[in-house]
Amino acid sequence: MITAMLSNAQLAAIFADIADRLEIQGTENVFAIRAYRTVSENIAAHGRTVADIYRDGGIAALHEVKGIGKEIAKKIESLLNTDVLEFYERLKSEVPDGVVAMLQIPGVGPKRVHEFWKTLGVEGIDTLKAAALAGKLRELPKMGEKAELKILAGIESLKRTTTGRLRVDQVMPVAEIIIAALREIPGVQKIECAGSLRRGRDTIGDLDILIATADPAPVMQVFRSHTLASEVINAGATKSTIHTRDGLQIDLRAIEPAVWGTALQYFTGSQMHNVKVREHAQKLGLSLNEYAVTDVRRDEKFQFDSEEAVYAKLNMAWIPPELREDRGEVEAALDLGPYRIVAPDLIRLEDMRGDLQMHTMWSDGQLDVMGMAREAITLGYEYILITDHSVGVNVVRGVTAEQVRAQGKEIAKVNAALHKEKLTFTVLHGVEVEVHSDGALDLPDDVLAECALVQASVHTLLNSPREKITARTLAAMTNPHIDILGHPSGRRINAREGADYDWERIFAAALEHNVILEINANPDRLDLHDVHARRAAELGCKLSISTDAHNAAMLHNMRYGVTIARRAWITPAQIVNTWPLTKLLKWVRGRG
Numbered sequence: 154m155i156t157a158m159l160s161n162a163q164l165a166a167i168f169a170d171i172a173d174r175l176e177i178q179g180t181e182n183v184f185a186i187r188a189y190r191t192v193s194e195n196i197a198a199h200g201r202t203v204a205d206i207y208r209d210g211g212i213a214a215l216h217e218v219k220g221i222g223k224e225i226a227k228k229i230e231s232l233l234n235t236d237v238l239e240f241y242e243r244l245k246s247e248v249p250d251g252v253v254a255m256l257q258i259p260g261v262g263p264k265r266v267h268e269f270w271k272t273l274g275v276e277g278i279d280t281l282k283a284a285a286l287a288g289k290l291r292e293l294p295k296m297g298e299k300a301e302l303k304i305l306a307g308i309e310s311l312k313r314t315t316t317g318r319l320r321v322d323q324v325m326p327v328a329e330i331i332i333a334a335l336r337e338i339p340g341v342q343k344i345e346c347a348g349s350l351r352r353g354r355d356t357i358g359d360l361d362i363l364i365a366t367a368d369p370a371p372v373m374q375v376f377r378s379h380t381l382a383s384e385v386i387n388a389g390a391t392k393s394t395i396h397t398r399d400g401l402q403i404d405l406r407a408i409e410p411a412v413w414g415t416a417l418q419y420f421t422g423s424q425m426h427n428v429k430v431r432e433h434a435q436k437l438g439l440s441l442n443e444y445a446v447t448d449v450r451r452d453e454k455f456q457f458d459s460e461e462a463v464y465a466k467l468n469m470a471w472i473p474p475e476l477r478e479d480r481g482e483v484e485a486a487l488d489l490g491p492y493r494i495v496a497p498d499l500i501r502l503e504d505m506r507g508d509l510q511m512h513t514m515w516s517d518g519q520l521d522v523m524g525m526a527r528e529a530i531t532l533g534y535e536y537i538l539i540t541d542h543s544v545g546v547n548v549v550r551g552v553t554a555e556q557v558r559a560q561g562k563e564i565a566k567v568n569a570a571l572h573k574e575k576l577t578f579t580v581l582h583g584v585e586v587e588v589h590s591d592g593a594l595d596l597p598d599d600v601l602a603e604c605a606l607v608q609a610s611v612h613t614l615l616n617s618p619r620e621k622i623t624a625r626t627l628a629a630m631t632n633p634h635i636d637i638l639g640h641p642s643g644r645r646i647n648a649r650e651g652a653d654y655d656w657e658r659i660f661a662a663a664l665e666h667n668v669i670l671e672i673n674a675n676p677d678r679l680d681l682h683d684v685h686a687r688r689a690a691e692l693g694c695k696l697s698i699s700t701d702a703h704n705a706a707m708l709h710n711m712r713y714g715v716t717i718a719r720r721a722w723i724t725p726a727q728i729v730n731t732w733p734l735t736k737l738l739k740w741v742r743g744r745g
């Protein structure tokens with residue numbers, strides 16, 4: 154019997170952690186470390202859930218996932234059956250968590266951590282900081298004063314970014330697992346996420362789940378004893394709170410079905426939105442909380458089982474949760490009046506016809522062109538743009554001018570093969586060209602001219618002063634071959650801030666030169682973010698939403714990008730990859 158319903162992401166995280174700990178420990182067996190890393194990546198990228206594969210086909214079926222050999226299959230079996238792996242538990246006791254935590258410091262890898270730990274006896278970030286301040290790190294081989302300062306700066310940047318909030322992709326799968334587990338319990342009428350996850354924020358403080366039922370006891374019981382719960386914080390009759398092993402807090406509240414509307418409205422927030430709504434209600438002589446709307450003078454209470462009815466009672470249109478941040482949505486809802494929807498044509502995932510940023514084995518992707526095309530076809534897309542990195546991105550393998558041309562031939566072959574199968578699907582040939590620090594592009598114009606669309610991206614020196622980085626990117630945007638500006642700010646959520654651009658000038662240039670601004674859907678980036686995307690769209694800029702996928706699984710991240718676009722009040726017409734291919738190509742060719 155499978156007891157633990159581990160997701161692929163959780164299994165992948167365990168194997169990545171095993172590889173890290175072995176490497177920190179200084180294991181001689183480089184081969185084993187690499188095997189664990191490969192398995193971790195392959196599990197994360199695998200289309201099917203490994204737990205399902207095991208349940209359906211047993212241990213033999215696990216070999217379906219590349220890299221899972223006999224030993225690792227046994228480990229997965231043990232994890233799925235008993236939720237513990239003795240080998241892993243032993244490794245965790247040998248290499249303390251505090252030591253592993255040092256890996257979070259930018260620029261610090263397992264080999265360094267091994268030295269800090271074994272040579273200096275440092276067992277955590279705080280003691281590392283003390284050692285650096287005492288000048289002890291500079292004496293290690295291949296270190297020095299500069300490297301020591303860099304580590305101190307890295308520790309400071311960690312403090313700024315570890316806000317205790319998790320990325321949305323670290324929370325969404327957990328929400329889906331919990332909801333699936335609770336939905337089938339007898340008596341459950343409705344179940345939905347509230348709070349920041351329902352509003353589609355890029356990071357989540359804690360996960361709020363609401364459930365409509367007249368019989369909360371069994372639901373609370375199942376929730377608190379779920380395998381994901383590492384700790385039960387609160388065990389009330391209608392409210393429970395648990396923590397998961399990844400440090401996520403989950404609040405579950407049982408709601409009387411008759412007051413579902415007010416409860417969902419209240420617990421969705423945001424707090425600022427609710428304050429605004431209550432201020433307006435007051436003007437009507439009404440007050441509201443999670444249980445009812447009250448006519449204050451008559452002391453009469455009204456219950457609502459739907460959110461639409463709550464807003465209607467306040468003479469307001471229903472507001473999509475993504476807009477509830479007190480950014481003008483309450484005013485818009487008042488103007489429209491009851492039983493309407495603020496922004497009814499916000500973009501939806503179904504509107505997407507293609508994906509305009511992805512990588513293949515020509516650079517640092519894991520699949521070939523055909524592999525990416527096949528996955529995109531299963532998603533119902535009509536086209537994709539292949540955008541491998543140019544060589545200038547020195548952290549990863551890139552394509553040279555000759556390789557861009559050679560890739561063009563491969564793409565033509567893939568298109569011919571798909572055409573033969575009578576598939577109406579087109580692979581477009583693009584490239585992600587690096588913008589050098591002086592604004593020059595990493596590939597010659599004649600090569601760029603051969604691509605259907607060209608994306609320019611900045612990956613280096615993102616912390617340059619505003620004037621410098623703005624000028625650098627503006628220079629690239631004026632090159633007539635540039636069609637898209639990829640992940641414009643360069644931020645990595647919970648890891649580094651984006652560049653300090655003069656955004657108004659970037660948006661003006663995008664408008665003038667018809668450069669499409671990307672909303673990168675990778676949940677690690679989500680870049681442009683909502684406020685900037687909204688401003689750009691308002692100014693008339695065109696945007697794209699693309700996954701920046703490096704494997705098949707990452708193509709499925711499109712939904713996170715669409716959510717950001719919804720939070721930016723964006724409609725399908727403003728996103729170029731909702732357009733039919735002919736319209737997109739016509740616009741790109743006719744521009745400038």
Ligand code: DGT
Nearest residue numbers: 348349356357358359361419420421422423424427
């Ligand atoms: P988070 O968890 O930091 O990502 O953000 P939220 O918005 O999920 O915040 P959370 O979990 O504290 O509360 C969920 C919603 O419940 C919040 O958006 C509004 C409502 N709420 C909770 N506590 C209060 C409160 O003390 N006052 C008001 N006005 N609303 C509250």
Ligand code: CA
Nearest residue numbers: 348349359360
């Ligand atoms: Ca929350």
Ligand code: CA
Nearest residue numbers: 359360361404
């Ligand atoms: Ca909460």
Ligand code: ZN
Nearest residue numbers: 585610639640
């Ligand atoms: Zn990039």
